[in-house]
Amino acid sequence: MTAAFVAAGLGIIPGTAQAADPVPVAAGVAEAITKASTSQGFHSPADRTVRTTLPAATEGKTKANAKTAAPQTAQAAATEQAALDAAANPGLAVDVSGTSYTAHGIELTTLITSADFALDVVIDWGDGKTDTLTAQGTAELHHSHTYDKSGEYQVQVKVTDVANAVQATNGGAFLTPGADFTPHAPTRLLDTRNGTGAPLAKVPGQGSARVKVAGNAAIPAGVTAVALNVTVTETVDSGHITAWPGAGYDRPVTSNLNYTAGRSVPNLVIVPVGEDGHVELFNGGWSAVDLIADVTGYFTRASDSGYTSMTPARFVDTREGVGTPPGMLAARSAFTTPISGRQGVPQNITAVALNVTVTEPQGPGHLTAFSGTGAVPTASNLNFVPGQTVANAVIVPVAPDGTVKIFNGAWSPTHVVVDVVGYYSKESKAAFLPFTPFRTLDTRVEEYGWPGGRFRAREYITQGFTPEAATPAGVEAYVLNATVTETAGTGFLSVAPSPSALPAPGEPAAPAAARPVSSTLNWTAGTTVPNLVQASDGDHGVINFWNQGHEDADLVLDVFGVYQTK
Numbered sequence: 001m002t003a004a005f006v007a008a009g010l011g012i013i014p015g016t017a018q019a020a021d022p023v024p025v026a027a028g029v030a031e032a033i034t035k036a037s038t039s040q041g042f043h044s045p046a047d048r049t050v051r052t053t054l055p056a057a058t059e060g061k062t063k064a065n066a067k068t069a070a071p072q073t074a075q076a077a078a079t080e081q082a083a084l085d086a087a088a089n090p091g092l093a094v095d096v097s098g099t100s101y102t103a104h105g106i107e108l109t110t111l112i113t114s115a116d117f118a119l120d121v122v123i124d125w126g127d128g129k130t131d132t133l134t135a136q137g138t139a140e141l142h143h144s145h146t147y148d149k150s151g152e153y154q155v156q157v158k159v160t161d162v163a164n165a166v167q168a169t170n171g172g173a174f175l176t177p178g179a180d181f182t183p184h185a186p187t188r189l190l191d192t193r194n195g196t197g198a199p200l201a202k203v204p205g206q207g208s209a210r211v212k213v214a215g216n217a218a219i220p221a222g223v224t225a226v227a228l229n230v231t232v233t234e235t236v237d238s239g240h241i242t243a244w245p246g247a248g249y250d251r252p253v254t255s256n257l258n259y260t261a262g263r264s265v266p267n268l269v270i271v272p273v274g275e276d277g278h279v280e281l282f283n284g285g286w287s288a289v290d291l292i293a294d295v296t297g298y299f300t301r302a303s304d305s306g307y308t309s310m311t312p313a314r315f316v317d318t319r320e321g322v323g324t325p326p327g328m329l330a331a332r333s334a335f336t337t338p339i340s341g342r343q344g345v346p347q348n349i350t351a352v353a354l355n356v357t358v359t360e361p362q363g364p365g366h367l368t369a370f371s372g373t374g375a376v377p378t379a380s381n382l383n384f385v386p387g388q389t390v391a392n393a394v395i396v397p398v399a400p401d402g403t404v405k406i407f408n409g410a411w412s413p414t415h416v417v418v419d420v421v422g423y424y425s426k427e428s429k430a431a432f433l434p435f436t437p438f439r440t441l442d443t444r445v446e447e448y449g450w451p452g453g454r455f456r457a458r459e460y461i462t463q464g465f466t467p468e469a470a471t472p473a474g475v476e477a478y479v480l481n482a483t484v485t486e487t488a489g490t491g492f493l494s495v496a497p498s499p500s501a502l503p504a505p506g507e508p509a510a511p512a513a514a515r516p517v518s519s520t521l522n523w524t525a526g527t528t529v530p531n532l533v534q535a536s537d538g539d540h541g542v543i544n545f546w547n548q549g550h551e552d553a554d555l556v557l558d559v560f561g562v563y564q565t566k
Contacts (some may be wrong), residue, residue, distance in 0.1 A: 018390040028438055029465055029559060031291035035218070035433040036561075037100050042155075042172035044091040046113060053088065054165040088164035089115045089128075096157050096170045103178025103431040103564035104150065110141040110157050111166075120160040126153030128175070134336075134395030146566050147301040150180045150431045155238070164351050165192045178431025178564055179299035180306055181222045181424045183351040186229070186370055187380035190281075190293035193234070200233065202288035203281070209291050210246060214277030217295060225272045225299040225434050225561075227395050229381055230257060230281060233264040238528075239285020241267075251282055254437040254558040256481060258528040259289070264383040268296075268393040270479055270560060274436045290315040294379035294397045296423075297351060305350045306428030308561040309421070309477035309536035311496055312355065312518035313343045316418035319359070328360070328413035329406070336372050337418065340402025349398050351424040353534050355508035356406065356521055357391040357417040358384045365410020369396040372403030380409065388521040391492075393421075393532040417531040419518040422477060422534055430476035430563035441557040444486070455484070456554040457491070460513065460546040463557070464502045465537045477536045482520060482545065483556040485528040491523065491549015493531075497538025512543050523553070534563075 022561060095111035108123065116137040123131040125145045135141065156171035190197040190211045197216075203209045213219055213226045232241055240255035249272075257267035271279050281291050316323035316337050324335045340347045358367055366380035382392035396404050406416055439461065443455050455461060465478060484493055496518070500510035521531035537543050549551060 006559070008428060009012045013271060023135070028440060029562070032435040032438065033102070033433065033562060033564070036176045036433050037102050037105070041097065041099040042174055043097045043542040044095070044170050044172040046095040046111070047168055047169070049093040050169045051092065051131050054160070054167055054168045054369070076129060088166040089117060089161045089207040089433065091115060092159065092161055092166055092168045093166045094157055094170040096155070096172060098155055098172060100177045100388035101144070102146070103433045104147045104176050105566055106145050106155070106174050108143045108145065108155065110163070112159055113140045113160070114138055114161065114393050117161050117163050119405040120162065120493030122158045124156040124158070125287065126155050131230060148429055149175055149306070150176045150178050150301050151303045152301070155493055166507050172474065175301055176431065178433050179301050180304035180431055181297055181299055181351065183297045183424065184219065184295050184303050185374070185397060186294050186296050186368065186377040188292065188294050188379050189216055189228070190291060192362070193292075203283045204288045205239070205283060205286040208280045208282045209294050210278045210280050212278055213273050213295070213298070219295065219298050220300065221277065221470070223273050223277070223298045223300055225270060225295040225432060226279065226295060227389045228269045228271065228279070228296045229266055229296060229379065229385060229392070229394070230269050231264060231266040232257060232259045232289050232291040232378065233292065233383070235259045235263060235285070235287070235368050236261050236378055237285050237287040239283060239287070239289070240272065240293070241345070242284060243254060243269045243271040243279055244282070246278050246280035247271045247274055247276055249274065252437040254439055254481065255284065255483070255530065257530050258483060259285070260528070266380070266382050266392050267530050268395065270532065303390045305424035305426055307422055307424055307432065309534065309563070310423070311536070312419045312421045314417070314496045314518055315339065315342065315410040315420050316416060318415045319416070322348060323418070329408045329416050331408060331411045334376065334405045334407040336403050336405050338403050339398055339420065339423070343420070344424065345420065345423055346427070347402065349402070349423045349425040351395055351397050351418060352404060353422040355391055355419040355421055355518070355531075356381060356394050357389065357522060358382060359389040359415045359417065361386055361412065361414035363410050363412030365414070367410065367416070368407045368409060369394045370405055370407070371397040372401060373404050376538040382469070384414070391519055391521045391531060393534070417519070428490070429565045432561060433564050434561035437558050437560045439556065440559050443553060443554045455547045455553050457547055457550050460544045461544055461555060462502065462544055464542050474525040474564050476563040476565055477534050477535070477563040478543070478559060479563070480533040480535060481558040481560065482533050483528060484521060484553050485556065486554040487523045487525055487527055487549070487551065488553065489549055489551035490524050491547060491551065492522040494518055494546040494548055495520045495533050495535050496544055497536050498540055498544045499538070501540040501543070502542055516546060517549070523549070
């Protein structure tokens, strides 16, 4: 698969990354999860077995010695103990292998070598939980276990031969593939306009900018993925930006954001970090651009905050006085909105996933979302021009009092809309499992399995993510990039779990779903607009994507990873 610019006569916007080989969504997700989660594990061979003689054997031999012989020297006692060990099931040994199969799951294979005696087996999973079972002689055992949180766990298998009073122990350290989230105050890691994090120079067409993540701005080594708000600016042509781990990895054919001449375009990106601690941002256009990257959080394989998805809920709308007094947010000012304890969001969350929309701005500027305490960061979440309606996904730390702030960095007032799509907390169990991005839908290309043509006005496209034949275990939410293109008018995209399952072949169509009120991204005529989506597929494994405009458009979906509880 390659990224390509295709002639407009074929119905494809120049500058949009294209995937040549479509992937059926459910099969693609299941395969990607399997591949991503089986990369971790350990193997401790049998020659590492630790043999222990139990007190019963030593005790019995000592009593016999007392009746038949004079006291032994220390050397003689050691020699006799060695002989005793050899006589007591001398071949008893354990080979242990642990392989991951989900974000938190381990498949354990235990190979026991033993004479034909009854054996007691105890598996200590390293999280305070154990499994107890029995075996007879040489045996191969298979067991699985799911950890509640991400982290490294010491797994130990202990095999006891009671008849011969000998025990064999072996095990290893298991690191979960899934990673937990740590919020980070919005901080600028890259700005090619002033040389922050890179040389003071634009990123050339078909060139890349490297962003140091691990060890930068107090982000630790061992970080597996990072949440960045990426902004492209000073554009003179159309193009796209792709984020990927960089050295040692193939650049994916998907895109994270699209741009046109003269526009500053932001988008939230969740991207794996390369082994060298960097990520790369590829400029898929033919002309040079400036790039900005602000960190808002990172993922590590240490127990921290998991993710819980929600049906998108509106928390703020300054046009109607929802969550804040009615009226535009004044220039260079902020409002505070409580998040914890409202509309199903619990107390004590650490961060919140938002979709923030600016509408009817009276002048150019930017918006910054940040914790409800502290100074306004220099980072931004979205940029706008007069009269533009623009949305962007945001992950923002939540203050101890459960609030966040939204700051209008413009010199003119604007309306602001805030929708909550999920939250991070110490109690949430879903860990992030990234994989190589792939495209699952492109309404411009029939090969993607969508027979319905364009993204029709006032209708929705249904995507089944987990059919019975390929159900990923415990998926809390999917990390997607949604791009709307070939737009003929104004509109907005809504994304919500379907209230109904997909009908089986020959069955009647599912009942019509209720129209959501939340928005994921907004567009005007002739634009290509992307946004990150962290979407739950609900109780039925199905997500609905709504065209809330009055003109047809086209929809492109790329999948970047999942949050998984198991």
